[in-house]
Amino acid sequence: MAEEESRLIAERRRKLGLVRASGRSAYPYRFGDVVATGTVAAAARALEPGADDVGQTFSVAGRLGAIRQHGKSAFLDLNDRDGSIQLFARVDELGEAGYQSMLDELDPGDIVGAVGHPVRTKRGEPSLRVKHIELLAKALRPPPEKWHGLQDEEARIRRRHVDLFASSESRARFRARSLLTAGLRTFLTEAGFLEVETGVLSPVASGAAARPFVTRSHYLDDELRLRVALELQLKRLLVGGLERVFELGPVFRNEDLDSTHTPEFTMMECYWAYADYLDMRGLVERLYGRLAEVAAAALPDVPAAQAAAEVFRAPFDVVDYVETLERRMGVDHLLEKPIEELRTLARATGAPITGDAPAAKCFDKLFDRHVEPTLIRPTFVMDYPTVTSPLAKAHRSRPGRIERFELFYRGFELGNAYSELNDPEEQRRRFLEQAGDDPDTNFAYDEEFVEALEHGMPPAAGLGIGVDRMAMALTGATSIKDVVLFPPARRRT
RNA sequence: GGGCCCGUAGCUCAGCCCGGUAGAGCAGGCGGCUCUUAACCGCAAGAUCAGGGGUUCGAAUCCCCUCGGGCCCGCCA
Numbered sequence: 001m002a003e004e005e006s007r008l009i010a011e012r013r014r015k016l017g018l019v020r021a022s023g024r025s026a027y028p029y030r031f032g033d034v035v036a037t038g039t040v041a042a043a044a045r046a047l048e049p050g051a052d053d054v055g056q057t058f059s060v061a062g063r064l065g066a067i068r069q070h071g072k073s074a075f076l077d078l079n080d081r082d083g084s085i086q087l088f089a090r091v092d093e094l095g096e097a098g099y100q101s102m103l104d105e106l107d108p109g110d111i112v113g114a115v116g117h118p119v120r121t122k123r124g125e126p127s128l129r130v131k132h133i134e135l136l137a138k139a140l141r142p143p144p145e146k147w148h149g150l151q152d153e154e155a156r157i158r159r160r161h162v163d164l165f166a167s168s169e170s171r172a173r174f175r176a177r178s179l180l181t182a183g184l185r186t187f188l189t190e191a192g193f194l195e196v197e198t199g200v201l202s203p204v205a206s207g208a209a210a211r212p213f214v215t216r217s218h219y220l221d222d223e224l225r226l227r228v229a230l231e232l233q234l235k236r237l238l239v240g241g242l243e244r245v246f247e248l249g250p251v252f253r254n255e256d257l258d259s260t261h262t263p264e265f266t267m268m269e270c271y272w273a274y275a276d277y278l279d280m281r282g283l284v285e286r287l288y289g290r291l292a293e294v295a296a297a298a299l300p301d302v303p304a305a306q307a308a309a310e311v312f313r314a315p316f317d318v319v320d321y322v323e324t325l326e327r328r329m330g331v332d333h334l335l336e337k338p339i340e341e342l343r344t345l346a347r348a349t350g351a352p353i354t355g356d357a358p359a360a361k362c363f364d365k366l367f368d369r370h371v372e373p374t375l376i377r378p379t380f381v382m383d384y385p386t387v388t389s390p391l392a393k394a395h396r397s398r399p400g401r402i403e404r405f406e407l408f409y410r411g412f413e414l415g416n417a418y419s420e421l422n423d424p425e426e427q428r429r430r431f432l433e434q435a436g437d438d439p440d441t442n443f444a445y446d447e448e449f450v451e452a453l454e455h456g457m458p459p460a461a462g463l464g465i466g467v468d469r470m471a472m473a474l475t476g477a478t479s480i481k482d483v484v485l486f487p488p489a490r491r492r493t
Numbered sequence: 494g495g496g497c498c499c500g501u502a503g504c505u506c507a508g509c510c511c512g513g514u515a516g517a518g519c520a521g522g523c524g525g526c527u528c529u530u531a532a533c534c535g536c537a538a539g540a541u542c543a544g545g546g547g548u549u550c551g552a553a554u555c556c557c558c559u560c561g562g563g564c565c566c567g568c569c570a
Contacts, residue, residue: 007539008503008521050528070533071526090527108520122528145504145519147531152500154562166504210569255569256494352567364570406570413570466570490561 008142015105016138022101024134031113031136034061036082044085044118044126052119052129060085060128061113061136063165064106066146074103075127078114079165086127087114093131102133108146109139157487170482176298176305177471177483181248183294184268184467187287193244193270198233200226200250206444207231207391209434210253213263226252230269231391231462232449235420238273239457246270248467259479260412262487266467273458277403277419280461281380284407284415285314288378295474304476308409316378316407321367324381328370335385335400342366359387375408390430390443392418409473417463424453 019026040058047053062080076087091099106112113136119129149166150156156163156170163170185195203222205212207229217224227233230247237245248268255263272280289312296309326334329345337345342362346353349369353362363385375381383401386394392402403419421427428450434443471483481487 011521066530066532068529068532069526070529073527073529075529075532077530086530088528092527121530123530125528125530127528142503142520145531147519148505151505152562154500155504157562208570253569256567258566258569259564261569350566368570416570464570469570 009140012107012138012140012142015107016140018101018105019135019138026135027137028134031061031134032059034059034113036060037062037078037080037085038082040085040118040128041083041126044120044128047118047120049120049124050122052117054117056117057115057131058118058128059113059115062111063139063143064108064110064112067103067106067108069103072099074099076106076112078112078128086121086125087116087130087133088119088121088127089130089133093129094133105135106133107139107142109141109143110135111137111139153481154489157481158489160485172299172302173475173477173482174485176295176475179294179298180291180471180474181266181467183291184248184287184465187290188246188270191244191283193246193272194242196234196237196242196245196247197249198227198230198237198247200252202227204444204446204448205229206446206449208253209443211255213252213254228253229464230267231464232446234269234271235457235460235462236449236452238271238460239452239455243273243458244271257481257488259481260469260472262468262480262484264488265480265484268465268467269463271420271460271462273460275461276459277405277417277461280417280463281405284380284417284463285316288312288316288407288414289314291470292474299475302476305474308474308476312378312409316380318380318382321381321384322401324371325363325367328374329366359385360389363388372408372413373411376410378407378409378414380405380407389418390434391421391427393421393423394426412469412473413466414470414473415463415465417461420457420460420462422453422457422459424450427453 016026035058037060040060043053043056043058060078060080062078062084065077065079065084067077068075072091074089076089078085078087089099089102094102113134114128114130115132116128116130119127121127144150144162144166150159150163156167164174165171189195201215201217201224203224205225205228207227208231210228212225212228215224215226216222228251230249230251234245234247246268247270249266250264251267252264255261257263272283292305292309292312295305299305322334326332331345339359339362342359343353343355343357346357346362346365349365351365351369353365371381382405383395383398384392384404384406386400386402389402389404392404395401395403405417406413407415421430431443431445431450468480468483471477472480475483477483
């Protein structure tokens, strides 16, 4: 297989040699005044089939797709960020030598620039009639098959650069993701939130029950951990008086990959002083309404994106955590159940619940199995049991509950928010209840954070959104790998 | 971590059940064609069948191990 590959590469190298031998640069520095292919297509579409417009001259540049040689004329597909345009090259325009060297030197996959005027072929295809074409960068490796592209999931991840130029769907999806994060930033910035960047490395990784990655600092001569959440640092910024902050960036959890989890993912958290979780619910409703529109506009051909734009319209459904869970399970007084009974109920769902499993875990499993799959439309689930979160404030009127909601859509979570706990004594107690012996598997106790609260943190609402999952939901992706450019892959052997 | 499945030419796939020594399309080479668009027509070429071991007269095919990947479960939110 290596021989075959090197044969193809050698052939392309030979063509590169032809360019150099003729005294032209094989890798020139620039190609002037390039317009998007869509500009040429629009100009050409205004023409009658068979007509051209010699009054206009355009330069385009991009990667060659199929080359259809036709004797003394040829059609070349040129793809750029905007789409594609057909190049129509003829011997009578390029000259015998120019036409021949074009065909001798160029391959599908090459980066080329072309100058010409708009033309519409007899079949009606908007095209550029080529007066000049030149190689801007030789592709020494052949592109994948023009019709199917890269199908192998592993190849698509390991060679994402190839996946992107070979698959317009992949390109469109990642472009949509970029527009979504831009939309998220714009929305929050316009709402008065300040974007910040906090540290990734610290001795203690807290804010979530997750196993951290551990690394080592030569300078400190000590172990450091990669953050598993943004929460504690951002709350310290509230103590510092920044009042409305958000961060959008990677967090790291040392766990396996599956269709909705990856060890390195993008989290957005925002904190809003003097607001509570109901204020935050309103903000989330407006935010998702806006983002769903962004995705739908970016992906007109993706049904899931269009469907999301239809359904993410305020007001979203609102249900109570305990009531919904009790109804689905057919039980009453769930919060008063002794822990042993909770474990039995959780075990009945098939979840592996050990004899010392905490109530939080039981609730998580019960909700996960009985309720989550039923939440199809955008739905806020309100007022979780206190044990499920050590960082949220007790509900102002409902004993045993905290002021927390999560947003669900099509069975998975798209956001998590609460009225943030700002009582340092209470925080210290809850931390100690949750923190086990092992800081690498349990919710880590962070004394610096508690000391920060002792300086006084304003009442605040906080929100966390898993950006990858948000992008999945709004772009119709079924695997998180379809919205992460470079998911972790094992070392190539 | 457990179970199931997959790995054949640069790319997309067939062949594997039922063992007889690998086949197509695209891309590439040569030739033809001045409106094609998955262009078309002709000719020639291209493969340690993921890697290693075993069974067998004979292995892409059956068995075992290793590597890589996918799906489900677990872990995780």
